[in-house]
Amino acid sequence: xxxxxxxxxxxxxxxxxxxxxxxxxxxxxxxxxxxxxxxxxxxxxxxxxxxxxxxxxxxxxxxxxxxxxxxxxxxxxxxxxxxxxxxxxxxxxxxxxxxxxxxxxxxxxxxxxxxxxxxxxxxxxxxxxxxxxxxxxxxxxxxxxxxxxx
Amino acid sequence: xxxxxxxxxxxxxxxxxxxxxxxxxxxxxxxxxxxxxxxxxxxxxxxxxxxxxxxxxxxxxxxxxxxxxxxxxxxxxxxxxxxxxxxxxxxxxxxxxxxxxxxxxxxxxxxxxxxxxxxxxxxxxxxxxxxxxxx
Numbered sequence: 001x002x003x004x005x006x007x008x009x010x011x012x013x014x015x016x017x018x019x020x021x022x023x024x025x026x027x028x029x030x031x032x033x034x035x036x037x038x039x040x041x042x043x044x045x046x047x048x049x050x051x052x053x054x055x056x057x058x059x060x061x062x063x064x065x066x067x068x069x070x071x072x073x074x075x076x077x078x079x080x081x082x083x084x085x086x087x088x089x090x091x092x093x094x095x096x097x098x099x100x101x102x103x104x105x106x107x108x109x110x111x112x113x114x115x116x117x118x119x120x121x122x123x124x125x126x127x128x129x130x131x132x133x134x135x136x137x138x139x140x141x142x143x144x145x146x147x148x149x150x
Numbered sequence: 151x152x153x154x155x156x157x158x159x160x161x162x163x164x165x166x167x168x169x170x171x172x173x174x175x176x177x178x179x180x181x182x183x184x185x186x187x188x189x190x191x192x193x194x195x196x197x198x199x200x201x202x203x204x205x206x207x208x209x210x211x212x213x214x215x216x217x218x219x220x221x222x223x224x225x226x227x228x229x230x231x232x233x234x235x236x237x238x239x240x241x242x243x244x245x246x247x248x249x250x251x252x253x254x255x256x257x258x259x260x261x262x263x264x265x266x267x268x269x270x271x272x273x274x275x276x277x278x279x280x281x282x283x284x285x
Contacts, residue, residue, distance in 0.1 A: 097239055098239065100235045101235065101240065103232070104235075104236035112219075
């Protein structure tokens with residue numbers, strides 16, 4: 001009985017490998033990425049790159065396990081939805097008003113701990129933000145949006 | 151003994167009245183959406199729509215944590231400029247894309263749906279005010 005279940009699971013596992021996960025490609029556009037558009041302080045830039053850019057950009061690095069179903073489905077979905085909400089790779093295409101909103105929401109999400117998503121730092125421990133790092137990002141959001149407004 | 155009892159009962163009675171009336175009072179101040187120190191003044195026609203169709207969830211005493219976190223109509227005007235812009239942009243977007251009022255909620259309370267005209271009034275107001283603040 002246990003053997004049967006195991007075999008069925010293995011078959012399912014093998015079969016789902018053939019379902020295309022629809023993994024989003026990287027399509028960086030020169031001059032549009034946040035880092036090219038704005039003068040982001042070094043430390044904040046590195047926080048954003050480590051903790052956000054793996055979903056919210058056009059510079060996504062897919063780890064090996066993101067090629068294995070069913071994880072591939074989850075990763076693909078997270079990237080798709082992440083980019084829909086915020087894509088630093090197309091920051092330069094956003095109107096100033098949308099940038100202000102994005103910064104406000106980044107600050108809120110980072111402050112409340114909604115972002116980075118809880119599941120992410122499990123596999124990417126570097127991406128875990130300390131309170132001080134969260135504050136750093138929030139301060140940057142504040143000063144950058146002041147800069148945009150003035 | 152009887153006298154003390156009477157005093158207590160009268161006391162409780164007045165305390166009750168006081169609580170009820172102050173309860174009413176907080177309800178009215180809660181609906182005050184245009185504090186004098188605010189950056190924006192919500193026009194009456196918009197205010198009416200917000201009060202009737204949005205306020206029940208989006209107020210600072212709301213039971214819905216999620217709705218409260220996203221938008222507190224009674225606090226909107228007191229926020230910092232960039233916050234107001236952000237909130238207004240979200241209002242315009244949420245109404246435009248019919249994300250708000252939530253579909254689930256409308257199934258239960260269909261009369262809370264925005265008419266096309268109300269939606270347009272809200273969207274135009276939110277967009278124009280946000281653009282005005284960007285200047």
